Amino acid sequence: MLRELARPYVAAFASRFLQMLQYRTAALAGFATQCWWGGIKVMVLAAFYGGASMAAAPMSLAQAVSYTWLAQGLLALLPWLGDPEVALAVRTGAVAYDRLRPVDAYALWFARSAGWIAARVLPRLALMAVFAAIALPLAGWSDWAWKPPASAAAAVAFLASAVLALLLSASMVMLLNIAAAAALDERGINALAAPVVIVFSGNLLPLVLLPDAWQTALLLQPLAGVVDIPARLYFGLMSGAQALVGLGLQCFWLVALVALGHQAMDRTMRKLEVQGG
Amino acid sequence: MPHILVDQLQKTYRISERDPGVMGALRGLVSRRHRTVAALSGVSFSLERGELLGFIGPNGAGKSTTIKILAGILRPDGGRVEVDGRDPFAHRERHVARIGVVFGQRTQLWWDLPVGDGFDLLRDIYRVDAARYRRTRDELVALLHLERVLDQPVRQLSLGQRMRAEIAAALLHEPDILFLDEPTLGLDAPSKLAVRDFVRRANRERGTTVLLTTHDMHDIEALARRVIVIGHGRVLADSPVEALRAQVMAERRLVVDFAQDADLPAQVAGARVHSRDGQTLVLDFDPAVTTAPALIARIAAAHAVEDIRLEGLAIEAVIARFYAMHGAAEA
Numbered sequence: 001m002l003r004e005l006a007r008p009y010v011a012a013f014a015s016r017f018l019q020m021l022q023y024r025t026a027a028l029a030g031f032a033t034q035c036w037w038g039g040i041k042v043m044v045l046a047a048f049y050g051g052a053s054m055a056a057a058p059m060s061l062a063q064a065v066s067y068t069w070l071a072q073g074l075l076a077l078l079p080w081l082g083d084p085e086v087a088l089a090v091r092t093g094a095v096a097y098d099r100l101r102p103v104d105a106y107a108l109w110f111a112r113s114a115g116w117i118a119a120r121v122l123p124r125l126a127l128m129a130v131f132a133a134i135a136l137p138l139a140g141w142s143d144w145a146w147k148p149p150a151s152a153a154a155a156v157a158f159l160a161s162a163v164l165a166l167l168l169s170a171s172m173v174m175l176l177n178i179a180a181a182a183a184l185d186e187r188g189i190n191a192l193a194a195p196v197v198i199v200f201s202g203n204l205l206p207l208v209l210l211p212d213a214w215q216t217a218l219l220l221q222p223l224a225g226v227v228d229i230p231a232r233l234y235f236g237l238m239s240g241a242q243a244l245v246g247l248g249l250q251c252f253w254l255v256a257l258v259a260l261g262h263q264a265m266d267r268t269m270r271k272l273e274v275q276g277g
Numbered sequence: 278m279p280h281i282l283v284d285q286l287q288k289t290y291r292i293s294e295r296d297p298g299v300m301g302a303l304r305g306l307v308s309r310r311h312r313t314v315a316a317l318s319g320v321s322f323s324l325e326r327g328e329l330l331g332f333i334g335p336n337g338a339g340k341s342t343t344i345k346i347l348a349g350i351l352r353p354d355g356g357r358v359e360v361d362g363r364d365p366f367a368h369r370e371r372h373v374a375r376i377g378v379v380f381g382q383r384t385q386l387w388w389d390l391p392v393g394d395g396f397d398l399l400r401d402i403y404r405v406d407a408a409r410y411r412r413t414r415d416e417l418v419a420l421l422h423l424e425r426v427l428d429q430p431v432r433q434l435s436l437g438q439r440m441r442a443e444i445a446a447a448l449l450h451e452p453d454i455l456f457l458d459e460p461t462l463g464l465d466a467p468s469k470l471a472v473r474d475f476v477r478r479a480n481r482e483r484g485t486t487v488l489l490t491t492h493d494m495h496d497i498e499a500l501a502r503r504v505i506v507i508g509h510g511r512v513l514a515d516s517p518v519e520a521l522r523a524q525v526m527a528e529r530r531l532v533v534d535f536a537q538d539a540d541l542p543a544q545v546a547g548a549r550v551h552s553r554d555g556q557t558l559v560l561d562f563d564p565a566v567t568t569a570p571a572l573i574a575r576i577a578a579a580h581a582v583e584d585i586r587l588e589g590l591a592i593e594a595v596i597a598r599f600y601a602m603h604g605a606a607e608a
Contacts, residue, residue, distance in 0.1 A: 011397075015390065019394075092384070097380075099348075100349075100373045102370045102404075103370070
C-alpha cells in the first residue's frame with residue numbers, strides 16, 4: 001500500500017539519479033575544480049592559522065583542513081541553482097504536463113530534484129575521498145589530508161545528517177524551481193541564490209570561524225543544515241544531546257521548507273497560464 | 278449522460294502591450310497597459326462516449342484553450358465542464374488518471390531520457406500494473422512503429438518519431454479519453470498517415486473518446502465523423518463532416534484560356550468569376566448547380582477557347598473562405 005503510494009516518487013528519483021550518473025565528464029570536471037579550490041582554501045587556512053594566535057580557535061587546523069575537503073566533496077549538495085530540467089520545462093511550457101499527472105506535483109519535482117542532487121554529489125564525494133583521504137597521505141602529505149570522523153558515533157550521526165542535508169537541499173532547490181516557474185525564467189533567482197548559499201551553508205568557511213556574536217543566528221538559519229551541521233557532527237563538535245539538536249534543526253527546516261514550497265507551488269501552478277499554442 | 282459536457286465556457290486572457298519603439302518602452306516603465314482578450318465567449322458542446330470529434334478553427338480561435346480547460350490545467354472564468362461526470366478541477370488526480378493528452382507543440386517525454394525509460398517512468402507515475410503495462414506498451418510500440426527509437430534519447434528523435442512516441446506515452450495508462458492538440462503539426466506524409474491510422478484504431482477498437490484539434494482538413498476527413506468549427510471563441514458550426522463538406526467543399530474551379538483575339542465574357546451563367554488575367558479566366562462553380570460538361574459546353578459554344586482545365590479547390594482555400602464567411606479569420 002505504502003509502496004504503491006510512493007511508487008511514482010521513487011521512480012522519479014531513481015530515473016533522474018541514473019540519468020545524471022551518466023554525465024561522467026561533468027563529474028570529472030567538477031571534481032578537478034573542487035580539488036583546485038580545495039587546495040587554495042587549505043593554503044589560505046594554513047596562513048590564517050599560522051598568522052594569528054589560534055590557541056582558542058573553535059576548530060584545529062587539521063579539522064579545518066578536513067572540513068575543507070568534506071565541504072568541497074559536498075559542493076554539489078549546495079542549493080544554489082534550480083534543477084535545469086525544471087527550468088527547461090518551464091521555458092518550453094512542458095510544465096503543463098506535470099499538472100496532467102495523477103500525483104502530487106510538488107512531491108514529483110522534489111523526488112526528481114533530490115535524484116539530480118544525489119547523482120551529482122555521490123561520485124564527486126567518492127573521488128574527493130580517494131584524492132584527499134587516500135592519495136594525499138600516501139604522497140606523504142598527511143597533515144593536509146582529509147581525516148576520518150571523530151568516532152563511530154560521529155560517523156553514524158554524520159550519515160543521518162548527510163541524508164537530511166540532501167533532503168533539505170532538495171527542499172531549497174524546490175523553492176528555486178518554484179521561483180523559476182513563477183518568473184518563467186531561472187537565471188535571476190539562481191544569480192541571487194549562489195553567494196548567499198556559499199557563505200551561509202558553511203561552504204566558504206566553517207561557520208564556527210565566523211564572528212562569535214553571529215554564532216547562534218548562523219546555526220539556526222536553514223542553510224547551516226546543508227554543510228555545517230553534518231560537518232560538526234563529523235568532527236564531534238556536536239555530540240550527544242547537541243547532536244540531537246543539530247539533527248532536530250535540520251528536521252525542523254526540512255518540514256518548514258517543504259510546507260512552504262508545497263503551498264507556493266500550489267499557488268504558482270494555479271496562476272501559471274500555459275501560454276501559446 | 279454525455280462523456281464530455283462543455284456548457285457556456287468563458288475565458289479571457291490579460292495581455293500586456295506597449296507602443297513600439299523607445300518612447301513606448303519608456304512609457305511602459307511608468308504605466309503598464311493591459312488588454313483583455315476573450316479566448317472563449319460561451320462555448321458549449323457535448324460528446325458521447327466513443328465519439329471522435331474534430332475541432333477546427335483559425336489560430337487564436339480558442340481550440341487549445343478549450344482542450345486545456347478540459348484537461349484541467351487551465352481554469353475557465355465561467356461556465357461548466359464535466360468529463361465522465363467529474364469536475365476536472367475538483368477531482369484533479371482522479372480526472373487526469375483517466376485522460377491522455379498530447380500537445381503537438383510540447384513534449385511530455387523527458388528530453389534526456391531514452392524513450393523506453395520515459396515510458397517506464399510513466400508506468401510508475403500512473404501506477405500501472407506491470408503485466409498490463411507490458412502488453413499495452415508492446416502493442417503501442419508495434420502500432421506506432423517505435424521499435425527502433427526505444428533506446429534513443431528524446432532529444433535525438435525526428436519530429437515524426439517524437440510525435441508517435443508522444444502519442445504512445447499518452448496512452449500507456451489506457452485512458453478513456455484522448456485529447457490531441459494539433460498532433461499532425463509539421464509531420465511528413467508517412468507520419469501523418471501513421472498517426473491518423475492509429476487514432477482511428479484507438480477510437481474504433483478500444484472505444485476511446487477522442488477530441489482532436491487540427492489545421493489539417495485531411496485529418497478531419499480521415500478521422501472525424503463530427504466537426505466543430507470554432508472562431509472568435511464561439512462555436513460557428515457543429516455538424517457531421519459530410520454536411521460541412523457539402524457546405525464548403527463542393528466548389529470546383531474551371532480555368533479557361535481564350536484564343537488570342539477572343540473577347541472574354543463578363544459573366545458566365547452558373548459560375549462565379551474568381552479572377553481574370555490576360556486571356557485567362559478563372560471560374561468557381563458548384564457542381565450541384567451546374568455540371569462541368571454543361572459549363573464547358575456553354576463557354577465553348579459562345580467563345581473561341583484554347584484550353585480548359587478543371588481543378589478541385591484546395592481544401593485550405595475552402596476553409597479560409599468558410600472562416601471569412603463567419604468573420605472568424607484571426608484579427
